[in-house]
Amino acid sequence: MNKKRLMHTPLQDLPNDVLKYCFSFIPGSYVTVGPVSKHFYSNYSTLGIHESASFNAADTLLQIGRNKRTTVGAVSSDLQLTEYCFIVGAPDKFMEKVCTEAAIKSRRDILDCSETFGINCKNIIERNSRGYSNRRIMDKLAEEGNLDMIKYLVRKYHLIRENSFSRIDDVFEGEDEGVIEGRLVFSGIDSVFNGAAKKGHLDILQWINENFPNYLNRTQTEHESMLEENGSYMFDTVFSEGNLATIKWFVDNIDLNIDSEEIYRMVAWRGELRIFEAMRGYYEPAIFNEEIFEVAALRGNVELLDYLYQNNCPFYSSENMYSKVLDQHDNDKALLAVKWLCCHNFPWDEETCASAASNKNLSALKWVRNEGCPWDERTLVEASWGYCGSKSDITEMIQYCIQHGCPLSSRACQYAMHNSDDSAALEVLKLLRTYSCPWDEKTCEDAADRQNFESLIWAKSNGCPWNPNTFLKVLSSRSITVIEYFLRSENELLSLDGIFERVFSSGGELGPHLGDKISDDSIIAKLKVLRSYGLPLTARACFLAAHLGRLRALQWLKYMECPWDVATCTGAVCGFQPEILKYAHENGCEWNENTYGWCFKYATEDEPLSSSVKMLQYLEENNCPKPSEIDRLFREMKAGSQPLSKE
Structure with a gap:
């Protein structure tokens, strides 16, 4: 056996x-x-x-x-x-x-x-050679320079994709076994290229270039070069992570169709003076221009800035150079670049301090202020928001600004509400008010808009001005507690226009996304609260429920004996809601010629929605009245009448 x-x-x-x-x-x-x-x-x-x-x-x-x-x-x-x-x-x-x-x-x-x-080893190798999340095998082999194993895996497991310029027996030096004719590019070639480029394994790069020319070069005419899609990515990889030998090989051997200015810009972004100097002597003509200088400044590379300055590289002398430098994430490098710019007499203005505050670079702010840089209210405003995990970054910045005489502005309290974390927003607001920073209606309005309700309630309770628009923004949220907080003391709010629009939406404007982000349960809960405080339910609520496809909300409204009219059926038609149209009609809601007219308009468009065709058929079957002159009505509607204004 x-x-x-x-x-x-x-x-x-x-x-x-x-x-x-x-x-x-x-x-x-x-x-x-x-x-x-x-x-x-x-x-x-x-x-x-x-x-x-x-x-x-x-x-x-x-x-x-x-x-x-x-x-x-x-x-x-x-x-x-x-x-x-x-x-x-x-x-x-x-x-x-x-x-x-x-x-x-x-x-x-x-x-x-x-x-x-x-x-199934082939499946495992392919899975770990393609995409961006599992490039482990080819990455590791290429970084180690193991060309022999790369060739073995590609050959043994046939990791082949189409490319019309190579033969498998050429790639593997004429070995006899398993010769495959056809178009070749192997799975994982991106990983191999990146790993080899980073570590400077020129034999692997040369192997790719010789045997898979369609991958790197633009000189082939039979097939559109893959470099059209991948060139920029490859270029960035080589010049940002490759060693000097890799960069030189790439420039010598690959037809990138990228000019020398771009090459020097990338080398400057890399930030290694040794490589920049070597490329200057190796690849002529050397390009020194304002863009190269700006790249060095943005990277905070003082060594490269000195080199460019000593070699008469032109540069921009505008005040916003400081702002650009301060925008980088590394605050220490930003400060070094700021000091360099200042020592070389670059001009600055109030925007410099505001940029330092915006990027929470307190060290840079203190340094430029000690050197006499001016500031204005924008510095405190920028310091008041941008919470990103450390409240102390904001509070320390605010304390420094106020204690050293930075001009105050109500916009600081307003922008404090832009912090996504409500507790941070409230802490900043309290700190600003401790120093008597002014506030106005926009503080409450922005707090409601950002749903920083703890801050909103504290501000309103402590005398911050507010307006009815604040309450309308609260209605767009899901916070029943805050809605009740306003209604308990402000009954006149129930007379505001647009209440139902806010209840049914997260923004309050009628449009294609109205109601997309809010559930029927939330809508019903808000309607219950408003009704308990005396808001009468009107046909407008039924129209919105029908138009937005909120069947459960519409059913609740009818259970509460809310009136409806022909606008409900017309709203269902204009909102492409056949189920709601059927529900409304079967439960006694009226319709008229206008309902049919709008349905006819949508159902006879060049590419009508199936829901419109279905509703037109339903209207026909249930004897909905038709306009006497359907053609005229259709032309008028095409001319721009708005369905939501019709009944």
Whole structure:
């Protein structure tokens, strides 16, 4: 009985003496995986056919999940350990990780063993070579300069995509086995290129360029170059992370169709003076212009700035250079660049302090103020918002500004409400008010707009001016508590126009997205509160519910005996809501010629929605009145009449 036949023989039908005889011909390391091996492993001790120490080791060492020595790293480095894991039925996901690590370690024997036990190594290699989240295998091999293993994986597992310029036997130096003719680009080529470029493995880059020319070069005429899509990304990778040898090779060998100015700009962004100087001597003509200087300043690279300045590089002398420099994330580098600009007599103005405050660069703000840089109210305004995880950054900045005489402005309190964290917004607002910073209606309005309700209630309770628009913004939220807070003391708010629009929306304007972000439950809850404080329910509420497809809200309104009229059916038509149209009609809501007219307009457009066609059919079947002159009505509607103004 051969191995393949044995794999398909039900073990429960074989007596132990037959099993003993069969397995005596099979090496222990190649017992079949899966149910057979698990059954065999669980019974081998009673069969008495395995006397070697290796299987005793399996019994003690290879209990997956129990013995810490059977890690992915350990198994992927030991062929016997790999075989044992398969024999004892290690989980597939674990063994797939072993295969991944084995490929990175160039353990071809372990990959071969895994295939023997049924693991799809090709699928694993491809998964870990494509996309942006799993580029582990090719990345690691390329970074280590392991061209031999890259070629082995590409050849053995046929990691091929189409490209009309290479033959597989050329790529692998004329080896005979598995020659594949056709179009070639291998899966994972991006990872190989990036890894090799970063570490300077020119042999890998040369191999790609010679054997997959369509990937890098723009000189091919038969096929549109992949560089059209990938060139900028490759270029950035080489010049931002590659070593000097890689950069020189890339410039010499790849037709990028990118001028020398772009090359020097990227090298300047890289920020290494050694590479910049080398490229200047290697790649002529050297480009020194305002853009190169600005890049060095934006990177806060004082060493490169000195070099450019000494070599008479032209530069912009406008005041906004400070603002650009201060916008970078590294505050320490920004301060160094600010000092350099100041020492070289670059002009500054009030915007400089405002930029330092906006970027929460207190060190830079203090330094420029000590050097006499002017400021205005914008500095305090910018200091009051932009909370990003540390309240102390904002409070310390505000205290410095106010204690050193920065002009106050009500916009500071307003912008404090722009902090996304309500507790931070309130803390900043309280701090500003401690120093008597003025406020106005926009403080409450912006607090409501940003749903910083704790800040809103504190501001209103402490005398901050507000207007009815603040309440309308609150209605657009889901906070029943805050709605009631206003209604308890301000009953006249119920007479405001647009209340129902705010209840049904998160913005209050009728449009295609009205009601998209709010649930029926939230709408009903707000309507209940408003009704309990005396707001009469009107037909406008039913129209909005119908127009926005809020069937449950419409049903609740009818349960509460809210009136409706022909606008409800017309609203359902204009909102493309066939279910609501049917519900309204079947429950006694009226319709008229206008309802039919609007439905006819939408159903006869060049590409009508199926819902409009369905509703027109429903209106026909239920004898909805038609306009006497449907053609005239259609022309008028095409001319720009608005359906929401009709009844």
